[in-house]
Amino acid sequence: MHLSARARGIQPSVTITIDTRAKELKAAGEQVINLSAGEPDFPTPRHVREAAIAAIEAGFTRYTPAAGIAELRRAIAEKHRRDNGVEYAEDEIVVSSGGKHALFNAFMAVCDPGDEVIIPAPYWVSYPEMVRLAGGAPVIVQTGPETGFKLTPEALRRALTPRSRALILNSPSNPTGTVYTREELDALAAVAAEAGLWMVTDELYEHLIYEGEHVSIAALRPEYRERVILINGVSKAYAMTGWRIGWAAAPRPVAKAMAAIQSQATSSVNSIAQKAAVAALTGPQDDVVAMREEYRRRRDLLVEGLSRLPGIEVLRPAGAFYVYPSVRGLLGRQIGGRRAGDDVALAEILLEAARIAVVPGTAFGTPGYLRLSYATSRTDLEEALRRLERLLGGA
Structure with a gap:
């Protein structure tokens, strides 16, 4: 076979x-x-579950727009403005079936065959495989305890080649729990921006920080925002893994491409889970x-x-x-x-x-x-x- x-x-x-x-x-x-x-x-928090039940009772069980319902995309845009200090329009946000799906769409949108994606190790297990599925070539850069498992600007420069297309950063990190500082992210982003890389930032664990602060590269400088594909979701912070709601926030051309890819692959995300995600993002955070x-x-x-x-x-x-x-x-x-x-x-x-x-x-x-x-x-x-x-x- x-x-x-x-x-x-x-x-x-x-x-x-x-x-x-x-x-x-x-x-x-x-x-x-x-x-x-x-x-x-x-x-999952009670008010989130209740919002899902209400959606079912209201008959909110039809297809939705491929990129997500407007109510949820507005809630995501407000979340990024409030929590991260970065502005996104509704049409710069694509809601997907979990953060993994959003990442997959991102690599499919920006990688041509042979394009290199720089991935610091330790890395989440799916990053290299998703890059390969998109036709790209993972370039693994080792980090260690001597740097707190953080990629340095010097190591990033050494990994650059004419085929370098993107860099993925995960802070807080799975598996290490590493949290990059504002200064560290700014230094890395400067190198990436100079090299013309897309910066795919996996921020799924942003609300689970015990020391330090969460910083989105997209909020640091306007020129960085135009090179960032920001990935997030409700799975970790709101105990909603099975609801399968993640998203990407990106410059309009990239978001449009990701929405088109998704429209042909999976179409819209679960309608009821989208209503639940609205409640998670806009409701009490206790x-x-x-x-x-x-x-x-x-x-x-x-x-x-x-x-x-x-x-x-x-x-x-x-x-x-x-x-x-x-x-x-x-x-x-x-x-x-x-x-x-x-x-x-x-x-x-x-x-x-x-x-x-x-x-x-x-x-x-x-x-x-x-x-x-x-x-x-x-x-x-x-x-x-x-x-x-x-x-x-x-x-």
């Missing part, structure tokens, strides 16, 4: 694969602690604040617990809901009756021997690390730490 080169070359999402395996074990009665998925464990403070407590619990374990080195993340410790001190050792030859093997050992699901750093372009999500209860985090202590104590 013939499959296209595109289909043969694409890799499935490692995080989804591990999350699926963890859920299978749970369904079989195993006491699995799932620290693999980036999914809030909180319920739940967002409460969730953020609970994440902060979980972060501190996990960081402090991991820092006491042998062979693990961990930086305190400033945002998102992940911890990304180095586990190089464990590799090559016998753990749980098996040799942990690399981070992939170690993740398998943790799942099979301790029933803890994590994602190996290899999936994010940086072998020797693990990503642990603290979007789960403190009770689960405490139990995970106890299991790790027992397992590693007997290594």
Whole structure:
């Protein structure tokens, strides 16, 4: 059976694969602690759910414009003006089926075959694959703990070639929780703008910051705004992962191209979820604040617990809901009756021997690390730490 080169070359999402395996074990009665998925464990806020119910009762169940209903695009434009200090018109916003879909549309809109997209590592697992699907070539630039896992202007300059088309930046970062400062973003944007790059800024975790501030590059200088494709959504901040609402805000020609691509691929986004997203963006934000403070407590619990374990080195993340410790001190050792030859093997050992699901750093372009999500209860985090202590104590 013939499959296209595109289909043969694409890799499935490692995080989804591990999350699926963890859920299978749970369904079989195993006491699995799932620290693999980036999914809030909180319920969607009540006023958001009520808005969806009202939309159903009102019969708001038809197709909508491909780029999203005007009410939601106005709410998104107001959100960016209020929270980020950057102005967008309604027709510069395209609502998509989650932030991942918005990113995919962006790469499809700006990449020609062979165009290079610069991606700092560690990176979210889907960035390189989406670039490849769009015909582009991912150019991976390694970062490390010595820079707080941040791309520097010097490293960006070294990665530039005549084929460079775009740069993707994710702050707060998945998987590291890194938050770039205003000055750092300005310095990177200056290099990118001079090189004529599109700057694709993934800002899904903007409301989950514990130290520092969130800054949108598009708000820094007018010339940057014209080179930025800003990606955001309601999944993380409002515990709305399954509602599948994300968006892109971009200069009008890019937004128009993305809307046209979407119109031929998926057409409009779920009508009811759009009404729910309006309520999330325009309604009370108390739940967002409460969730953020609970994440902060979980972060501190996990960081402090991991820092006491042998062979693990961990930086305190400033945002998102992940911890990304180095586990190089464990590799090559016998753990749980098996040799942990690399981070992939170690993740398998943790799942099979301790029933803890994590994602190996290899999936994010940086072998020797693990990503642990603290979007789960403190009770689960405490139990995970106890299991790790027992397992590693007997290594």
